[in-house]
Amino acid sequence: MKVVISGFYGLGNTGDEAILEAIVDNLRNEIKDIDITVFSLSPEQTAKEHRVKTVYRGWRHDNKGKVRALREADLLISGGGGLLQDTYPTKFLFGPLPYYLLIAFLAKLCGAKVMFFSQGIGPVTSAWGKILMKVFANRADFVTVRDQYSKDYLHNLGVKRPETVVTADIVFAFQKKPDDSCLKSLPLTGTEKLVAVSTRPWFEHDDYYSKLADVLDELIETEGITPVFVPMEGHHDVNASQRVMELMKRADDCYLLGGDFTPNQYLNFIGECEMTIGLRLHSLIFSALSHVPHIGISYDKKVESLLKRSGMWEYSFPLEAFDPEKMKENARYVLAHRSELSQVVAGNAAQMRKEALENIELLKKKFM
Structure with missing residues (x-):
């Protein structure tokens, strides 16, 4: 064929x-x-x-x-x-x-x-x-x-x-291969409480940078997290990540991954994190695949749809309604209940993986 x-x-x-x-x-x-x-x-x-x-x-x-x-x-x-x-x-x-x-x-x-x-x-x-x-x-x-x-x-x-x-996003059928290149690129001790952060530019919505900076500063202070920015689209997301860090008081406690890692390498890294805070749809899909609880900032219906299917929408926000104080509260809850939320995400991700594989089965049925 x-x-x-x-x-x-x-x-x-x-x-x-x-x-x-x-x-x-x-x-x-x-x-x-x-x-x-x-x-x-x-x-x-x-x-x-x-x-x-x-x-x-x-x-x-x-x-x-x-x-x-x-x-x-x-x-x-x-x-x-x-x-x-x-x-x-x-x-x-x-x-x-x-x-x-x-x-x-x-x-x-x-x-x-x-x-x-x-x-x-x-x-x-x-x-x-x-x-x-x-x-x-x-x-x-x-x-x-x-x-x-x-x-x-x-x-x-x-x-x-x-x-x-x-069906579901075909990335839920992604075949993960072991690769710790992202972890090795950072000067970590192994004791950090890693939180993946995914930002992106989105037209005129740039007021969220300062709100996210405030959230991360407080979570570093009160929860001892180590935010790691994961740029999912090269220099665009690197620049957006740097804008957030420029507004942070505790930017020295953050890391920024390079923008040239492979999808598989980013997926492996997110799997090592306690939680993800993200705008990019596939940063949240990678989190669901890895059973990592996540808080999304939805700039598009597709992000909201994914968060509802993964079970994490109640902790997330539409971009235009991003409330930093509420996000701090939600993040503390997610970190405190990580184990049980991970099980919820795992169950929903397993169902979406099954549905993602249906894309291939339907293709075979219709065209072979």
Whole structure:
């Protein structure tokens, strides 16, 4: 079977690279002699890391390569991740939303089947974005989404023709390999109470930096934690982490990991922590996978949906309602009840892992 995978790959986003690794590893486990091509912005790097064929993903280069790969493919896997949204500007045929829909349309023209795979849908708020979804997304052969919200959102957009099944984020099927590179990069004694912290820039919402700095300062003082910032998207998150640290009184008691570790290395590190405080969706998924209790700051419905499924939403906050005093209280509770909350998270993560693996089983059932 020949498949092409299209997504936000080769751009240094840890969550998306974890998605790709999970898809590739599980396809190889389940389908004998599978032939995989990935559309990537860094094709040479992606080919080396995942042992796959690659084609440059953008429209500026190698469009013949894209067409050739799709003509030879049995199936285009579009996803996973939050590809179908217009949070970032959509102008005519420019922006993430038209790109992924046009790749899917091109696949259909080339004779390949199309599966939107383990996707989180929305927001799609522009009139043009809604038209593109209704016209092109309805041409898919099959759809799996990572939460019920995404299925409902698709149907509200008028995308009802392809069968849609709710599963879970494919990263819950990530195959972890032992690797302590992150721990070794830090001058730790082994006695620290580590708390993973994941920040990110998010449009005009930069007032949360000072609030988070205040929370971490007090938790260092009262709970003896050692915050470690985990940058999930290279320099973007490194810069956001540094902004928080610049506002802290106890920044000298924090560490910042390098922004070039692999998803597997970050996953192993988070598994060593007492708790995670995070914005990035996949920092929270890594925490759930590792049975680490977590407090999320939800900037998007996808984060809220994950926190509800992991059992940690009652301790978390929408970004616009981030209350530092309440977070301090919640963090103290989570640290004090870590063992029982870890069991709750473990049970929910096991269910989501089972649902994540359904993405592969459904693919086999529908297209083999």
